[in-house]
Amino acid sequence: MITALLIFFALVLEYIYDPISQMKDTKVINVTFERYKTFIKVYLDNKYYVYLLFPISIMIFYSLLTYILNNYLHGFFAFILDLIILVYCLKPSEFNRKVEEFKFSLDNQENNETSERFNYVLSNYNNKNLIENIFYNSTRNIFTVLFCFLLLGSSGSLAFIILDSYIHNKEMKIDQKTKKELKNIISIIEYIPIRLCTFAFAVVANYELCSKVWKSPKKEKSLYDSNISLINAVGIASYQELGNDTKDDNEEKLTFIQSIIYRAFLSWLSLIGFLIISGIFV
Numbered sequence: 001m002i003t004a005l006l007i008f009f010a011l012v013l014e015y016i017y018d019p020i021s022q023m024k025d026t027k028v029i030n031v032t033f034e035r036y037k038t039f040i041k042v043y044l045d046n047k048y049y050v051y052l053l054f055p056i057s058i059m060i061f062y063s064l065l066t067y068i069l070n071n072y073l074h075g076f077f078a079f080i081l082d083l084i085i086l087v088y089c090l091k092p093s094e095f096n097r098k099v100e101e102f103k104f105s106l107d108n109q110e111n112n113e114t115s116e117r118f119n120y121v122l123s124n125y126n127n128k129n130l131i132e133n134i135f136y137n138s139t140r141n142i143f144t145v146l147f148c149f150l151l152l153g154s155s156g157s158l159a160f161i162i163l164d165s166y167i168h169n170k171e172m173k174i175d176q177k178t179k180k181e182l183k184n185i186i187s188i189i190e191y192i193p194i195r196l197c198t199f200a201f202a203v204v205a206n207y208e209l210c211s212k213v214w215k216s217p218k219k220e221k222s223l224y225d226s227n228i229s230l231i232n233a234v235g236i237a238s239y240q241e242l243g244n245d246t247k248d249d250n251e252e253k254l255t256f257i258q259s260i261i262y263r264a265f266l267s268w269l270s271l272i273g274f275l276i277i278s279g280i281f282v
Contacts, residue, residue: 051174085157187227
């Protein structure tokens with residue numbers, strides 16, 4: 001039941017308390033990483049290992065901290081720490097607010113698809129149409145975070161957010177070679193949740209059309225690109241059924257997309273609830 005309570009309180013807190021969204025920027029990660037890098041570069045020269053070791057170190061430190069809280073203080077303090085981290089990592093309400101801001105910008109004919117106020121939550125991957133990337137961005141901010149939490153706890157969610165910030169946070173000055181290597185790690189982490197998401201999108205929208213896209217994925221150069229291409233293609237197929245008369249109305253498209261993502265999220269929560277009741281998660 002602890003898993004259920006953490007997810008429930010995290011969602012409620014983010015939804016009812018707006019200032020939380022302002023606390024979710026990546027400044028904390030940036031500052032912590034810069035201090036870590038200053039320390040570790042004395043002992044380690046390889047950039048890839050420097051970046052990879054950071055989330056691993058955070059997970060180890062977090063595990064030790066929760067062990068101390070559980071065994072030497074009280075489990076309640078460990079619960080609060082888990083809740084704080086999960087609230088920081090999980091962004092369904094913030095993601096929805098950014099989509100609403102984007103819709104408002106379209107309504108006012110602002111040309112800011114690549115605007116900083118949409119990054120990092122709405123990352124414009126490969127400078128493609130931001131609307132096409134809404135589905136992938138939903139996995140980054142919601143579904144993969146939940147998946148990592150269920151497997152590894154709050155520390156797993158935090159580790160994923162750190163890895164994700166390497167790629168999508170423009171303040172992280174990472175060379176392309178190192179970024180490409182880090183994408184290989186992220187692609188492995190995202191592989192299962194992205195495919196679970198495609199199935200959820202298909203179930204809540206148009207299974208027949210989505211399954212056709214799923215069975216014949218577009219070939220990409222890397223697994224990372226393949227993951228993104230798959231989730232976006234299935235997502236587009238799912239909203240084409242609902243919004244087939246709105247090809248030129250981007251605002252209405254986004255409204256349909258939001259409804260699909262919302263229903264997919266509810267399907268995930270229902271499945272998680274069933275797994276908790278079944279005793280698979282505690």
